[in-house]
Every structure is written in C-alpha cells, then in structure tokens.
Amino acid sequence: MTGTWLITGARPLGGDPADVLVSGEAVAEIGPGLDAPGSQRLDADGLILLPGLVDLHTHLREPGREDAETVASGTAAAALGGYTTVHAMANTEPVADTAGVVEQVWRLGRQAGRCDVQPVGAVTAGLEGSRLAELGAMADSAARVRVFSDDGQCVHDAVLMRRALEYVRAFGGVIAQHAQEPRLTSGAQVNEGEISGRLGLAGWPAVAEEAIVARDCLLAAHVGSALHVCHVSTSGSVEIIRWAKAKGWQVTAEVTPHHLLLTEALAGGYDPVFKVNPPLRTAEDVQALRAGLADGTIDCVATDHAPHPLEDKETEWQAAAFGMTGLETALRVVHEALVQPGLLDWAGVADRMSARPAAIGRLSGHGRVAPGEPASLVLYDPSPREAVDPASHASKSRNTPFAGMVLPGRVVATFLRGRPTVLDGKLAW
C-alpha cells in the first residue's frame, strides 16, 4: 500500500494547516495547496500531524506469555495508539538476555509489519541480578540492541550497576533502570502513605525509588555513562533527576501515562486493574511529574504497556499481577494531562513521545515531520471526547485502568514509512 499519499489540511505539530505529500517511504513535500495527480488522498482537515510515536517501554510478552500478548497483537495495539516503534522489554520467557532471543523478537516485529520492534536486552543473565548478560552479543546482533534493562527487577547491586553502565559505553548503549530498592519494597502493594495504612496493604515507599535514582545518577556521573530511569513515579525522583541534569550528567527519564493521570486513591476499592509497579502515587506526585515532563526534566512518555490475562487480575489485590495496558490510550492521556491544561503544546508532545525517546533508544529516522524524512506519521483528531472502551482494543489483554474514563481525542491514521497501518481509526490491513 505504499505509493503516493496526499494528506490534506493537517496541522503539522499543531501549527498552520498544510498538505503533506508522501512518496514511497518518505515525506516528499510539505506546503499549502499541494497537488499530486494519481495519489491517494487523505482528508485531514483539523487533524494534528505528529511524527510516529516511539515507546521506550513495552511488554509484548512474546515469547512465553502469548496468552497475554503477542508481537502481532501488541504491535497492532501500538499502531492504533499512533506508535511506529516500540521497545520490547526483556522480561519474557525465556528472558531476552541472548542474541538469539532478541533477534527472534526483532524478526517477529518485522513479520508483523505494523510497527518497528526494537528489543531491549536484559542487563543481567535471567534478570537474576548476579552477572551481566552478553550485552555485546546483543548489541552486535541483527537486533542492534542499545537499550538494556532488567525492568521488573532493579539492578540493585551497586557494583553490577556500575559495571553495566561502564560496559555499554563501548557500543553507545544505555542502561534503563527499574529503580526499586528491593529490601524496602518486600511484598509492597501500593504507595506507602495514608492509603496503604488504611487499606492494610504493604507500602511501597517513594524513598525506595528515590534512593536508587540518586545512587544511579551518582554512578553514571562517576563513570561518565548514560543512565535512563524507567517509569519515574515520585516528585522526589523528579527533583533528583533535575539536579543530575543541572550537573550535566547523562541522565534521561521517562514517565508513564498512568502516573500522569491516576492516583493511589483508585486502589481504595481493591480492584487490581489499578495495581502497577511502581504504584500509583499521590496527586502531588502527579503534578510534579507533569511539571517535570513539561520542563524537560523528564525526557519522554513511555507506556510500560503491561498486558495480563483476565485471570491474573480477577483476584485478591495481593495475588494479582502488576501492570496496565497503555499503548492504545497513551496519546489521549497525554492530551488530557498535559495539552489541555496548557503544560505542553503539540510540538512538545512530538518531542516527548517521538523525538526524545528515539534519541534515547539511539534510533534514527524518527521524531521529525520534514521533507526527506521517513514518512512515519500519526494523524490525531483532538476534538472528540469519548469513553475508553477496552473491547475495542487490539491488545489481547483488557487490563486498562482507563476503561470507561472519558478522554479527549482519537488516533485517525498511522503511517509506518509511507505505508498506512491505521486508517479511519482502524487497522488498515
């Protein structure tokens, strides 16, 4: 379906309306009143045109938990959410800690074809936190891994973390840390505070995140390496990262859509759809995360899309799995949480959801809408306000915390290198 597309009347990065001519895999021309006889036309009057979104943090569950998600279903969900690249986290079964597994995931993504899949390699063998995985082999593989993470587990051993940070410098890699001091969070279920005390659930204190963030910033500075902090969830972490950046250290960070919109109060009914790691925090944390994303302290939005089958959520709270789906709602949530309050404009959204995550992932060909650039694009209608309907989602799982919540906007079309993956809000093929 590649060929020539003329997208008319869209507003690139929310600016003045223009026509965009897509030819082959690239954007050929942007300007008013373009004409391209024989091209397919897409009337995009009033739609926002953004670069295709890049997710640094996706759980595709394949191999191992194909009942929750597959590369095919997860990339379909990604396309429907406006994504053209997702980074597939390493905590699969088997763990993505060898060149063989990361190449398999990468190939599955190529076969699915709706969204690029960039595997994340495990930092430690088996995510066990005791010895480094073969990071160089994964970097040199066909998957060209540059982001390494034990996400789900914290690389809590300070020596191992230091070595990992140092080692990946040889191939321009980055360590993405799941910041969670394990001893302070043994059995932890919800943010430690008023809610945990009232509900009688073991608390997950903010300090357990902040202590690791602070330590790792200092380690990254000491060895001159790049640190990326996954799913920042507390105001204290934002302050520490702001301080580290002011020092000029190579520290980047992400925040999830759910931490930008939801608070710990949702745990009050013990419905595990709101159980996530790190946990939902306070309203003050939500405000600090929004401000941090707006001022660039937090570089990007990453979904931490974590699909789970129904039976892993239809349980008592403490028996339930951690995690929420997010690919199909992320842009709408960012619209609600940042654009509508005036904290971020659409150029800012393009930066935080496409250009910066691509830069952190060491990927080229993302984040810009310009002639000559790959035509990986998303068209977004900002005007509707509709309730989130999990039944409409392409993800195999339904554990969205936004079910029934009225959110603005709708992804109308997604293009991956000139080829539409989504048209009229539905999968194009």
Place this chain on the structure above:
Amino acid sequence: MNRHLISAGDLSQDDAVLILDTADELDRIAERPVKKLPTLRGRTVVNLFYEDSTRTRISFEAAAKRLSADVINFSAKGSSVAKGESLKDTALTLEAMGADAVVIRHGASGAPHRLAGWVRGSVVNAGDGAHEHPTQALLDAFTMRRRLGRLDGLRVTIVGDVLHSRVARSNVLLLSTLGADVTLVAPPTLLPVAVGGWPCSVGYDLDAALPKADVVMMLRVQQERMNAAYFPTVREYSRRYGLDAARMALLPEHAIVMHPGPMNRGVEIAAEVADSVRSTIVEQVANGVSVRMAVLYLLLSGPGQGA
C-alpha cells in the same frame, strides 16, 4: 445499614448503636435454657475461611445456628491463585449454592471487597489481611459498654502492632464513630507512616498513657515480626510495651484490660494480668456470639431482605 459489613468505617453511629443494642437483646437469650431463635430459618450462612481461626469461625457458627440459619463451613487454605481454585470461582460456587451471607476470613486485605463484587448475598468480613475485622471491633465496643456503661468520651489505649493489625484498624474507626478517644501506643516501627491522619492520638510511651486510660487493649505480637527488625528482641518489646502487673497498677481503679486473642502470655501480656479481674478476655469471646448474631440478624432480616 449496608448490605455488607466489610469495614467498621462503613457504619454510621446509628448503625453501630443499633448493632450493639440488638446484641444486648440477643444476649439475654443466651441466658435461657433454649438458646435458639427461629429468625433465620431457611437462610444459608457460609463460613468461608482461608485462614485457620477456630475461635472466630466457631463464634460465627454459633451465632448463625442460634438464629436457626443453615451453616456451611468452607475451609480453603492458601493463596487462591497459587493453589487451586480462585476466589472468584469459589464465590460463584457459593452463589450457585444460594448463600444468603458469606462470612469470609482471608489473608489478603480487600478479599471481602472482591467477593462482594461476585456474590449477591451479604458479605461479612471476619478479618482480611492487615485491613479490618469489624465484628471484633463491635464485640470490643459491646464489652466496653457493658463494663463501663458508655462509649462516648471513653479513653481507649490500643497497644502493639498497629501496622499489621486489622483489629486496631477496625477499632479506631468504630470507636471514633462512637465518640471514644482512642490512643495508639507502639514502637514507631509498628505504626503506619501516615498514622497521623487517623482519628486518634499516637504515642510511644505506654507508662505515660496508662494513667489516662479507661480501657487498655493489648494486641498480639505475631511471631513473624520478631525476626524482621521491627524491634530488637522479644524481651525488649515486652519490657517497653508489655502489660505486666506493675504497669497494670498504673491504670485507674475502674479501667479494664482487653485482648482480642490469641494471647502470647509473657510477651504482650503477663499471665497475672490476663487472669486478673480487670481482664475481659473471656467475656469478649462470649460477647462475640451475641454481636455476630446481631450482625447476621440485621443484614439478613432487615428491610428489603427477607424475600
């Protein structure tokens, strides 16, 4: 009243007083030679116990039987997902059997909330994790009112592992609703970090609290806390927070000593205190049956039920 009794915080003052007054009336029946009432004939009460708790289960069983309900005891040990049937499937099974009320004891906080979403009958929380144990709080309040004649303005000191105690949570909520002044006394490690927001006072010094207490309630120290750095040694805990005869002497003349049981004699409470005339520990057990009768009666035969 709500359809369920899951949290003591769900009870209004009127609800709570109605339960206590009803328990008073039902308690008189216990003095008759024939203790049984026909009130809940044909209704089914399921005791769904995921934790061993013989005393609580027997108390609910006796309460339901004295009201002529059919009682099914369903003991299901262990975490539902790890071993065997899920809580949801068990709930659907009970629903199919036509349970009018399910009394649930579960190790996971919030399990009764989940259950209430899956069954049509009333759910009675008989203790969920570190969350709540509302009928224990009701029987404690009932015992205090019996012994001391009132709850409004009563000074109640609760001592021990508040952090992990469902008894403490339910008592703080219920007693504050009923107008009592509650003080929690514990080492700081065994208090929730945000306990400052609870409707009670908090202190660390038991000796300072005792002269001002009408009621002192000692909480059980769980074995597993003893190895998790919450306090240095059992002996030090006992010295600082245990109630021995010397400490009991600091209490006002009329004050009573309570314990929800089972006790660790020699740890949080000395044997001579547990067996003293101030102790209401055995009365609490007896009162538990009357209070649970009142709860089942009001939930199952109240307006809009019966059908």
